[in-house]
Amino acid sequence: MCGIMSRNDSLNEFKPFDGMTIVLGGDFRQILLVVRKGTRQDIVDASINSSKIWAYFNVLRLTVNIRLDASLVPAEQKEIANFGNGEITVEIPEELLISDATNLLMSLTDFVYLDLNDNLGDPLFFQERGILAPTLDSVEHVNEYMMLLIPELWNSKSPVETKGGMSVMLMRNIDRANGLCNGTRLTVTHLGKSMIAATVITGKRAGTNVTPRFPNIKISKHLSEYSA
Structure with missing residues (x-):
């Protein structure tokens, strides 16, 4: 795709992906990349948010967890969502x-x-x-x-x-x-x-x-x- 958009607008030549809109989807809390025999730092470095072009992306966050059971009351849904976001701690019973x-x-x-x-x-x-x-x-x-x-x-x-x-x-x-x-x-x-x-x-x-x-x-x- 390199060069296609810049043919119509010369200014796109200096933009990532020649100014084309690129949509990425994913969750960094899920499974990360697998780097063969790589260290923790190697995995982090291989992630897209470590790329030099990451600064050009506009991050949109999905805030509604559709996986939550519809039978849960709103208070329970909020508690589970907060736990997934690392906003609350859980005390394990003795x-x-x-x-x-x-x-x-x-x-x-x-x-x-x-x-x-x-x-x-x-x-x-x-x-x-x-x-x-x-x-x-x-x-x-x-x-x-x-x-x-x-x-x-x-x-x-x-x-x-x-x-x-x-x-x-x-x-x-x-x-x-x-x-x-x-x-x-x-x-x-x-x-x-x-x-x-x-x-x-x-x-x-x-x-x-x-x-x-x-x-x-x-x-x-x-x-x-x-x-x-």
């Missing part, structure tokens, strides 16, 4: 704090998944429970520990690190009609050589048995700096 344990992860999992082995076949048990972690390293640490707690029901040769009866979460949209969307939680019921069978445990499709079809992923040796 009964939810673990302070006197020698093994914090063990105490946490025992608290959240009490009688785990007795409830492996109960989708409702996993639907009502979950452990949130602030970093991917913490997620992997918790997952590895939870894997040790769940007995292996069959000898799976799958490279996917999961077991039957384990709760998993989808990280992409696969089949919206059947409730297989980003954030959907499922319980693994069968592991095959090239497929995974599971039961949806959250949302309107809870209790539905599904066999998600994952698209083939092409692996290339030539990765850019923005490749995961």
Whole structure:
């Protein structure tokens, strides 16, 4: 597009994008760019608001959160919005704090998944429970520990690190009609050589048995700096 607008108006030659109006959309509180082997500063530097042309953009903020449940009263909607904007703090009740344990992860999992082995076949048990972690390293640490707690029901040769009866979460949209969307939680019921069978445990499709079809992923040796 370079040079197209400047043909009609020579003054556009000195403007970003030759004076053409460009609209960008996004939320910096959501997932940021992935810089391969990059540091925190590398990720910040790769963001559009670190570009030298960012000063030419007019930022318009969307203030209505359409994701809030319509059943919430206005006071609750405002509280959730303020929390998302970092304008309020949340005090965790004392009964939810673990302070006197020698093994914090063990105490946490025992608290959240009490009688785990007795409830492996109960989708409702996993639907009502979950452990949130602030970093991917913490997620992997918790997952590895939870894997040790769940007995292996069959000898799976799958490279996917999961077991039957384990709760998993989808990280992409696969089949919206059947409730297989980003954030959907499922319980693994069968592991095959090239497929995974599971039961949806959250949302309107809870209790539905599904066999998600994952698209083939092409692996290339030539990765850019923005490749995961």
